[in-house]
Amino acid sequence: xxxxxxSISSGVMLSSTFINKIETNIMxxxxxxxxxxxxxxxxxxxxxxxxxxxxxxxxxTTETFVASGSKLLSVCNSGTEKFGIYHDGNFxxxxxxxxxxxxxxxxxxxxxxxxxxxxTLDILNEFNVSSSIFTAVNTGYxxxxxxxxxxxxxxxxxxxxxxxxALGGDxxxxxxxxxxxxxxxxxxxxxxxxxxxxxxxxxxxHDAGTNLNISSMSTFTVKRVL
Amino acid sequence: xxxxxxxxxxxxxxxxSYINQHEINIRDHLHDKMVEDDVEVSQISRNYAGLxxxxxxxxxxxxxxxxxxxxxxxxxxxxxxxxxNSGTIKxxxxxxGLRTSKFRGYGTTDxxxxxxxxxxxxTEFDTLNEWESSTTFVPKNSGLYAFFLNxxxxxxxxxxxxxxxxxxxxxxxxxxxxxxxxxxxxGIAESCILQGQALLEANIGYTFRxxxxxxxxxxxxxxxxxxxVL
Numbered sequence: 001x002x003x004x005x006x007s008i009s010s011g012v013m014l015s016s017t018f019i020n021k022i023e024t025n026i027m028x029x030x031x032x033x034x035x036x037x038x039x040x041x042x043x044x045x046x047x048x049x050x051x052x053x054x055x056x057x058x059x060x061t062t063e064t065f066v067a068s069g070s071k072l073l074s075v076c077n078s079g080t081e082k083f084g085i086y087h088d089g090n091f092x093x094x095x096x097x098x099x100x101x102x103x104x105x106x107x108x109x110x111x112x113x114x115x116x117x118x119x120t121l122d123i124l125n126e127f128n129v130s131s132s133i134f135t136a137v138n139t140g141y142x143x144x145x146x147x148x149x150x151x152x153x154x155x156x157x158x159x160x161x162x163x164x165x166a167l168g169g170d171x172x173x174x175x176x177x178x179x180x181x182x183x184x185x186x187x188x189x190x191x192x193x194x195x196x197x198x199x200x201x202x203x204x205x206h207d208a209g210t211n212l213n214i215s216s217m218s219t220f221t222v223k224r225v226l
Numbered sequence: 227x228x229x230x231x232x233x234x235x236x237x238x239x240x241x242x243s244y245i246n247q248h249e250i251n252i253r254d255h256l257h258d259k260m261v262e263d264d265v266e267v268s269q270i271s272r273n274y275a276g277l278x279x280x281x282x283x284x285x286x287x288x289x290x291x292x293x294x295x296x297x298x299x300x301x302x303x304x305x306x307x308x309x310x311n312s313g314t315i316k317x318x319x320x321x322x323g324l325r326t327s328k329f330r331g332y333g334t335t336d337x338x339x340x341x342x343x344x345x346x347x348x349t350e351f352d353t354l355n356e357w358e359s360s361t362t363f364v365p366k367n368s369g370l371y372a373f374f375l376n377x378x379x380x381x382x383x384x385x386x387x388x389x390x391x392x393x394x395x396x397x398x399x400x401x402x403x404x405x406x407x408x409x410x411x412x413g414i415a416e417s418c419i420l421q422g423q424a425l426l427e428a429n430i431g432y433t434f435r436x437x438x439x440x441x442x443x444x445x446x447x448x449x450x451x452x453x454x455v456l
Contacts, residue, residue: 042295046275046276047276048275048276056276056311057276058276058278059278059280059290059291060279061279061281061284062279063281063282063283066284067284067285067288068286070284070288071289071290072290073290073291073293074289074292074293075306076292076293076306077294077295077298078294078295078296078297082306082321082323083306083323087284139321141323141328143372143453156416158415172332174419175378175417176417177410177416187419188376189374189421190451191328191330191374191451191453192330193328193330193350193351225323226323226326226456
C-alpha cells in the first residue's frame with residue numbers, strides 16, 4: 001500500500017518504510033478515523049481480554065439515535081441490506097400483525113379471502129390492508145399464521161395460506177370441525193422460503209350449506225425467521 | 227564517503243526526530259489523506275481493541291455503521307458476516323438470513339398402529355441438514371426451537387378418535403409438547419395440530435409422534451416445520 005503524499009509541511013521527504021511505520025502506529029493506537037469508507041479484506045480480530053462482561057466487538061454512536069427509521073447497523077450484500085438494526089434495537093426485518101374489524105359472510109363451499117383490513121405493525125410495509133395480501137420484500141424464510149373465529153354452527157371450516165407463486169398453499173390447509181359450544185376458532189401456520197415479491201393471502205372455506213359468518217379479529221401475522 | 231554517510235545519518239536522525247516530535251500532526255495528516263483518498267486497505271487482518279464509534283449525526287435515514295460487500299451469490303457457502311469466538315463461528319449471516327436451523331417437510335405415509343413416529347419424507351428445506359431418516363430432527367446446536375405439525379385425516383374415514391400428537395425426546399423418552407384433538411366421522415378432512423417451543427439439546431434426536439391412535443382411519447397428509455428461535 002502507498003499513499004500519494006510524500007512531504008510534510010517542512011518539505012521533509014518520507015520513505016514508504018516510514019509511512020508504513022506511521023500507518024501501523026495509527027492502527028495500533030486506534031486513532032479516530034472519522035468518515036472513512038474503507039475497502040478492506042473483511043477480517044477484524046479483537047484483542048479484548050476474556051472476562052465475564054467482555055465484548056469483543058462494539059459499535060457505538062456519539063449522538064443518541066432517536067429518529068424514526070435511523071439504524072445502528074446495516075449489513076449489506078453489494079448495497080442491498082440483508083440485516084439491519086433500528087435505533088431502538090428492533091431488527092429491520094419482516095414483522096406484520098394485522099386483523100379484521102368486521103363480520104364477514106362466507107358463501108358455502110367457496111374459497112374466499114379473509115378480509116384483513118387493519119394492521120398494527122408492518123416494519124417493511126409489506127401488507128396491503130385493501131387487498132389483504134402480503135408481499136415479501138426480501139427472499140428469506142417466513143413463518144405465517146392465520147386465525148379466524150366463526151359464528152359457531154356445526155360445520156367444517158378450513159383455513160389456508162395461499163401464495164400466487166409456484167408454492168401452492170392448499171396442500172397443507174387446516175380443516176377443523178366447528179361445533180356450537182365447542183371449537184369456534186381455526187388457525188393455520190406455515191414456514192415458507194419465499195422469494196422477493198412472493199405474495200400470501202389468507203383464505204377460508206366451509207361446507208355449512210349456507211353462508212357462515214366469521215367474526216371480527218381474524219388475525220394474520222408474518223415474521224421473518226432469522 | 228564519510229560526508230555522504232554523515233549526511234544520510236543526519237537526515238535519518240532528523241526524520242526520526244521529526245516523526246517523534248510531530249507524531250500527532252503526521253497521524254492527522256495521514257488520516258486526512260486516507261479520508262480524502264478513500265484509502266484501499268485490502269487484505270488487512272488487524273488486531274484491534276474492539277470499539278468502533280461513529281460521530282455521524284442521525285436523521286431518519288442515517289445508518290451509524292454499515293458493512294457492505296461485493297455481490298455474494300452463493301448463499302449456501304458464502305457469509306456476508308460472521309462472529310467467531312477464537313476461530314469458532316457462532317453467528318453467520320448469509321444472503322437468505324442467518325445460517326441457523328430452518329426445516330420444513332411433509333409426507334403422506336400412514337404411520338400404522340399407535341404410538342408411531344410421523345414420517346416427513348419430503349424435505350422442502352433443511353438449512354443445516356438436521357432431518358434424518360424421515361422422522362428425526364437432530365439439532366446441531368442447543369437452544370430454543372419452535373415446531374409445528376399438522377396431521378390430516380383421510381377423506382371419508384369413519385369413526386371418531388382422539389389422537390394425541392407429540393414432540394418426543396428420543397434420548398429421555400418423554401414428550402416435550404402434546405396436543406389432543408377429536409377427529410370426527412364425517413366425510414371431510416380434518417386436522418390435528420401441534421404447536422410449541424422447547425429447549426433442545428445438540429446431537430439428540432427428536433421426533434413427531436402420534437399416540438392413542440389406531441389405523442382404522444388413515445392419515446392423508448402431514449407436514450411440519452422446526453426452526454431455531456433467536
